[in-house]
Amino acid sequence: MTTAPTTLGQRELALRERASQVIPGGMYGHMRVTDFSGAHPQFMVSGNGCRVTDADGREYLDLMCGWGPVVLGHRHPGVTKAILDQLEHGDCLDGTSPVAVDYAELLVDTVPSADWAMFCKNGTDATTTCVTIARAATGKRKVLVAAGAYHGAVPWCSLRGQGVTAEDQTHLIRYEYNDLLSAERAAAEAGDDLAAIIVCPMRHDVRRDQELADPAFAHGLRALADRTGAVLILDDVRCGHRLHLGGSWEPLGVRPDLSAWSKALANGQPLGAVTGIDALRDAVSSVYVTGSFWYAAVPLAAGLATLRELRNGQALPDMLRTGTRLREGLAAQAAAHGYEIRQTGPVQMPVLYFAGDDDLSLGTAWAEAAVRRGVYLHPWHNWFLSAAHTDADIDAILDRTDQAFADLRDTGS
Amino acid sequence: MTTAPTTLGQRELALRERASQVIPGGMYGHMRVTDFSGAHPQFMVSGNGCRVTDADGREYLDLMCGWGPVVLGHRHPGVTKAILDQLEHGDCLDGTSPVAVDYAELLVDTVPSADWAMFCKNGTDATTTCVTIARAATGKRKVLVAAGAYHGAVPWCSLRGQGVTAEDQTHLIRYEYNDLLSAERAAAEAGDDLAAIIVCPMRHDVRRDQELADPAFAHGLRALADRTGAVLILDDVRCGHRLHLGGSWEPLGVRPDLSAWSKALANGQPLGAVTGIDALRDAVSSVYVTGSFWYAAVPLAAGLATLRELRNGQALPDMLRTGTRLREGLAAQAAAHGYEIRQTGPVQMPVLYFAGDDDLSLGTAWAEAAVRRGVYLHPWHNWFLSAAHTDADIDAILDRTDQAFADLRDTGS
Numbered sequence: 001m002t003t004a005p006t007t008l009g010q011r012e013l014a015l016r017e018r019a020s021q022v023i024p025g026g027m028y029g030h031m032r033v034t035d036f037s038g039a040h041p042q043f044m045v046s047g048n049g050c051r052v053t054d055a056d057g058r059e060y061l062d063l064m065c066g067w068g069p070v071v072l073g074h075r076h077p078g079v080t081k082a083i084l085d086q087l088e089h090g091d092c093l094d095g096t097s098p099v100a101v102d103y104a105e106l107l108v109d110t111v112p113s114a115d116w117a118m119f120c121k122n123g124t125d126a127t128t129t130c131v132t133i134a135r136a137a138t139g140k141r142k143v144l145v146a147a148g149a150y151h152g153a154v155p156w157c158s159l160r161g162q163g164v165t166a167e168d169q170t171h172l173i174r175y176e177y178n179d180l181l182s183a184e185r186a187a188a189e190a191g192d193d194l195a196a197i198i199v200c201p202m203r204h205d206v207r208r209d210q211e212l213a214d215p216a217f218a219h220g221l222r223a224l225a226d227r228t229g230a231v232l233i234l235d236d237v238r239c240g241h242r243l244h245l246g247g248s249w250e251p252l253g254v255r256p257d258l259s260a261w262s263k264a265l266a267n268g269q270p271l272g273a274v275t276g277i278d279a280l281r282d283a284v285s286s287v288y289v290t291g292s293f294w295y296a297a298v299p300l301a302a303g304l305a306t307l308r309e310l311r312n313g314q315a316l317p318d319m320l321r322t323g324t325r326l327r328e329g330l331a332a333q334a335a336a337h338g339y340e341i342r343q344t345g346p347v348q349m350p351v352l353y354f355a356g357d358d359d360l361s362l363g364t365a366w367a368e369a370a371v372r373r374g375v376y377l378h379p380w381h382n383w384f385l386s387a388a389h390t391d392a393d394i395d396a397i398l399d400r401t402d403q404a405f406a407d408l409r410d411t412g413s
Numbered sequence: 414m415t416t417a418p419t420t421l422g423q424r425e426l427a428l429r430e431r432a433s434q435v436i437p438g439g440m441y442g443h444m445r446v447t448d449f450s451g452a453h454p455q456f457m458v459s460g461n462g463c464r465v466t467d468a469d470g471r472e473y474l475d476l477m478c479g480w481g482p483v484v485l486g487h488r489h490p491g492v493t494k495a496i497l498d499q500l501e502h503g504d505c506l507d508g509t510s511p512v513a514v515d516y517a518e519l520l521v522d523t524v525p526s527a528d529w530a531m532f533c534k535n536g537t538d539a540t541t542t543c544v545t546i547a548r549a550a551t552g553k554r555k556v557l558v559a560a561g562a563y564h565g566a567v568p569w570c571s572l573r574g575q576g577v578t579a580e581d582q583t584h585l586i587r588y589e590y591n592d593l594l595s596a597e598r599a600a601a602e603a604g605d606d607l608a609a610i611i612v613c614p615m616r617h618d619v620r621r622d623q624e625l626a627d628p629a630f631a632h633g634l635r636a637l638a639d640r641t642g643a644v645l646i647l648d649d650v651r652c653g654h655r656l657h658l659g660g661s662w663e664p665l666g667v668r669p670d671l672s673a674w675s676k677a678l679a680n681g682q683p684l685g686a687v688t689g690i691d692a693l694r695d696a697v698s699s700v701y702v703t704g705s706f707w708y709a710a711v712p713l714a715a716g717l718a719t720l721r722e723l724r725n726g727q728a729l730p731d732m733l734r735t736g737t738r739l740r741e742g743l744a745a746q747a748a749a750h751g752y753e754i755r756q757t758g759p760v761q762m763p764v765l766y767f768a769g770d771d772d773l774s775l776g777t778a779w780a781e782a783a784v785r786r787g788v789y790l791h792p793w794h795n796w797f798l799s800a801a802h803t804d805a806d807i808d809a810i811l812d813r814t815d816q817a818f819a820d821l822r823d824t825g826s
Contacts, residue, residue: 015511015514018514018518019509019513019514019517021518021529022514022517022518022520022521022528022529022530023513023514023517023529023530023531024529024531024693024694024695024697024698025694025697025698027509028531028697028698028702028703029701029702029703029704029707029708030703031507031508031509031703031707031708033508040508041508042508042509043508043509043510043511043514044503044506044507044508044509044510045502045503045506045510045511046502046503046506047502047503047504047505047506048503052503052506052507052508054508055511060507062507064507065507066505066506066507066705067507067705068705069505069705069706070505074503074505074506075500075501075503080500083500084497084500087488087493087496087497088488089458089459089460090457090458090459090460090461090465090487090488091460091681091682092460092479092482092483092487092681092682093457093458093459093460093465093479093487094444094457094465094473094475094477094478094479094480094789095444095446095453095454095455095456095457095465095467096432096440096444096455096456096457097456097457097458098428098456098458098468100432100436101428101431101432101435101436101456104432104435104436105431105434105435107435108435115435116434116435116436116437117435117436118436118437118441121534121535121683121704121706122534122535122538122704122705122706123704123705124704125535128567128568131576132567132568132575132576132577133576134576135575135576135577135578136575136576141578153701153702153703153704154541154545154567154702155541155545155569156568156569156581158701159701160700160701162545162548162549162696162699162700162701163544163545163546163547163548163549163696163699163700164545164548165548165554165583165584167580167581167583167584168569168580168581170578170580171578171580237705262705263705268504268505268706268709269504269505269706270534270683270705270706270709270712280437281437281438282437283575283576284437284438284441285437285438285441286575286576287573287575287576288442288566288571288572288573288575289441289442289566289567290441290442290443290444290566291442291534291535291536291537291566292479292480292481292482292535292536292650292675292676292683293482293534293535293681293682293683294442294444295442295444296681296683299683376507
């Protein structure tokens with residue numbers, strides 16, 4: 001048995017013990033590593049570019065990028081400078097910082113479907129605000145949602161039953177992603193009470209292959225919204241500003257009425273946004289949505305710096321190139337080691353499954369081997385590339401994933 | 414007419430014009446100044462201690478403190494150092510920073526009703542998580558909520574109808590704050606389906622006098638929860654860590670099962686928290702609540718630094734002393750100028766109304782005069798003191814509010 005050259009470190013174990021006393025289950029939410037791995041560290045102390053370091057000083061090549069937010073790399077100098085400069089003036093003031101206007105202008109200039117923008121903290125804030133605006137605009141209640149799609153972790157959209165009442169989701173009607181007929185049936189079920197259709201730019205549900213949007217499906221949803229008067233909401237929280245700066249459906253030529261953004265906006269600073277079309281301005285002004293920190297200047301300054309860097313730089317084409325290099329390398333390695341794998345979704349947001357691995361045990365063992373070899377990746381949530389990943393970094397990652405495939409083979413899996 | 418020695422500045426006006434193009438209504442939420450004033454600047458560029466500066470370079474003595482979060486003063490050196498130190502290592506990593514454990518331990522050590530803690534971004538995240546945990550723990554649905562109480566700005570607890578469906582609030586049953594009989598009636602209405610009672614430590618609804626909790630009411634809610642098996646949730650988002658470090662009902666000897674925290678936790682960094690009792694650990698682990706930035710290290714480091722400062726320093730007694738000085742000074746000024754006013758709630762979270770001012774026009778005119786004289790305060794939302802306010806700052810504030818009363822008198826109001 002050679003698959004575990006390292007086990008969890010002493011500081012990691014000590015932190016887990018302390019956490020178990022003061023945090024239920026030792027951690028919560030998507031970052032509770034015991035839900036997906038026996039080998040991933042729960043605790044991280046630093047990040048730099050495409051590398052992160054755990055509490056025991058072990059460095060990992062990072063394929064999660066903070067689970068999405070880090071699009072330019074950890075501690076990107078330009079974004080860090082914007083953060084430090086803004087901190088010298090102020091952050092949480094009594095009024096909005098002018099940087100909110102600068103950033104809203106740049107978003108509107110960047111996103112063709114955006115005539116305006118507003119800002120919040122979580123992706124869930126953004127999706128919830130979109131639904132609220134759509135209901136206020138239409139005076140209707142029903143919202144079409146793809147079955148299994150993640151739009152946040154609050155009762156109205158929760159995928160878990162615990163703590164959720166039936167009424168929280170009474171007005172949701174489910175359709176199947178990439179199945180336009182199912183959406184049209186759902187719209188028919190809503191009758192004259194249809195407020196909105198919410199959709200992710202691709203199917204990125206966890207524990208299954210990712211699925212790009214069929215262009216006919218995307219155009220069909222747009223036409224369905226136009227025909228029914230429903231508001232088309234694009235949940236670009238996970239994909240936004242990693243695939244296309246104008247919005248993830250721009251390459252398809254399909255423009256939403258509202259878009260929800262978060263994750264990559266500010267390279268890790270806490271920020272969400274809603275953008276939308278002129279026709280919805282009055283509805284926005286009629287709803288009351290707010291938060292104590294929604295106006296704070298530092299995350300907005302980071303968002304502005306991030307978007308300027310993304311617009312001026314090579315970040316998006318770079319991620320496309322390095323993501324392709326990673327995908328091709330993994331495919332070759334799997335074949336060489338005699339494993340059949342599936343890699344799906346955009347190369348900048350990869351995920352890898354093993355054929356026939358219904359219980360994900362093989363994928364989990366491989367991900368655990370990878371993390372022991374120094375590559376931080378996930379067995380069943382998509383990964384994220386950043387602009388900090390160079391070709392050399394991808395090659396270093398591939399060296400280690402090759403070892404991980406070998407480790408897997410050595411265990412006889 | 415001498416009440417307007419200054420009007421809105423040129424940069425403010427230019428920013429408003431730009432904002433009107435790219436942000437619906439020019440702004441949203443509680444920071445949309447046009448909802449409460451014709452004189453308050455919408456835009457702020459910096460803060461230092463208890464002073465903030467607008468886009469035209471005008472400095473104000475700050476009585477809003479970022480609408481609550483800033484409890485130690487803007488750019489507090491100790492908190493700023495913690496932010497900068499953490500930024501040098503990393504913020505939004507793949508795992509949790511060890512500072513989350515340090516901070517959870519200190520919260521549990523500080524708050525007698527807390528056996529554990531978990532972290533989020535918004536106050537609304539914290540209240541929503543509390544309700545979700547309570548429903549998961551009890552398997553029941555009904556939640557007792559005080560009529561008119563603010564617990565966040567999302568559909569389940571929204572005080573506005575726009576974009577909200579009846580089903581969002583189906584399982585809320587209203588009681589009257591400080592009216593135990595009304596809460597008992599509400600509990601009876603819930604029957605055997607009562608999950609939780611949520612309550613703020615005081616009545617701080619906007620546009621009306623604040624009201625401290627009657628001790629018999631607080632103890633009565635505790636007994637009602639015990640008798641029915643409901644979870645008692647204290648929404649300490651607005652008051653928490655400004656009135657009493659152990660929780661705002663510690664002085665009453667009433668301990669909640671769950672507490673929602675945010676605002677003052679991290680002196681302006683975006684952070685919320687839920688704390689609770691051991692019996693609810695399993696329920697916490699059973700629900701799925703999360704957010705992309707909930708694990709970010711910088712706000713947690715700021716929270717830790719803030720709580721250490723609050724524990725070791727004189728911040729709370731200082732705010733009690735300066736708040737009393739402010740209240741007594743305002744009372745004397747009003748009397749001297751021939752105005753009858755009401756000042757209610759704790760002195761650290763003041764609010765001031767004029768007698769007979771049902772439409773709040775007099776209060777608004779006075780608040781506008783105050784802001785023109787260089788004191789930033791609000792006509793109908795409670796203000797906030799910080800530990801950065803010295804006696805001399807309070808005296809400087811009182812000099813200006815005295816002028817504001819004189820301005821009001823000069824207009825013949």
